[in-house]
Amino acid sequence: MYKNLIQAIQKKVIGNDFKIKISLATILSGGHILIEDLPGTGKTTFAKSLTSAMNLKFKRIQFTSDLLPSDIVGYTYLKNDEFIINKGPIFTNIVLADELNRASPKTQSAFLESMEEKTVTIDKETFELPNPFSVIATQNPSDLSGTSLLPESQLDRFTISFSLEELDKNQRIEMLKSKNENILIKSEFKFENSIEQISKININDNVLEYLDNISEYIKDNYNNTHISPRCLKQTINLAKSLCLINSSEYVTYQEIKDVVPYVLRHRLNIVEKNEFFNFINNEILNKVPLPDDK
Known part of the structure; x- marks a missing residue:
């Protein structure tokens, strides 16, 4: 089953064979993945392909300098004299935190509770996150403009990190010839x-x-x-x-x-x-x- 699962992912992700395998193992163990690389190297495609193949629910959060913690975890609002809780996009199986280090440290910290406790607190009320729950975060190298360093407390919550490998000449030609952008990855994984x-x-x-x-x-x-x-x-x-x-x-x-x-x-x-x-x-x-x- 796992061999077929990896082969399905490889239809969209060229190269990086062991990184596909260890990323699957990380999600299975309930851990979190940090992918650090330059823009345009396929980080988002890699993350989406993993989650699609595993038949899990997926949401993507694009981090920017003006993103607020409530944009991630959710918030409460008053409607007909009653407080309603609007849950944020973090309530899913796999959340892609795209360009995590472009956000402010305060916004980055919104992930601390969820990554460790698998819970989220909104206005003093705590909610369980779906099971399984994993974060796949991408970040640009820290020397690029508009980035801020992740705190050690958050880095320690990530199970693994890596950069996607540079493709050899044959792999680059295969990527340029590929028409797999719209391929739907299907598997029987449970x-x-x-x-x-x-x-x-x-x-x-x-x-x-x-x-x-x-x-x-x-x-x-x-x-x-x-x-x-x-x-x-x-x-x-x-x-x-x-x-x-x-x-x-x-x-x-x-x-x-x-x-x-x-x-x-x-x-x-x-x-x-x-x-x-x-x-x-x-x-x-x-x-x-x-x-x-x-």
Whole structure:
């Protein structure tokens, strides 16, 4: 089923095969995705293709400098001497926060409760968000005009981040020839079945120890870095979801190695983003011994 799901997405998204897979795993784990890239590189198409293939409800919010928190979560108004609640576009399964860092910090903070608690508070009344709920946010590089940095508290709520890969020559020709803009992605995917299967994925204590060792190695060797318990829990849940997509019944060291660079990319400011994955693999993952190797 997951192979067919990925193939359906690839009809609209050229290249970035592993990023499609890990993004599916993130949504299955209830996590959130941050895509950072230049305008016009296909971020929105990528996000819409994922949600369409998973048969989930989808809404898009275009962030601008004058967007207000009430434009996202909703508001109350008086009608016939009665207060009516008008729920905002955040009440959906997958919300695309397009160009998130173009909004003010106050507006960005409207996502904090929803991304962590899966609830929204409107005028002191709290509402449950639909299940599943995930945020796919896109942001322009911070050196572009009209952008503001995301606070660390919000960055830590995103499970993974990445930039879409530059296509090779053959892929670029394929993209230019493509007439797939209006293709409707159809699949038989059912979210509920996947959640039940993820709960049956096992993870050994040695694998948990390996993940903790990675966290300790980073703290000991790189000052002013913070690996939160939330981050470690997200890594475990993401690795389990990736196992499900790979038709595996238990998490191995390899799944941890596969997901850690994506989990840490927006949390660690150690090297330039375009060098980050090589750095994590060469300077961290390859230097932390497996528990069995002690």
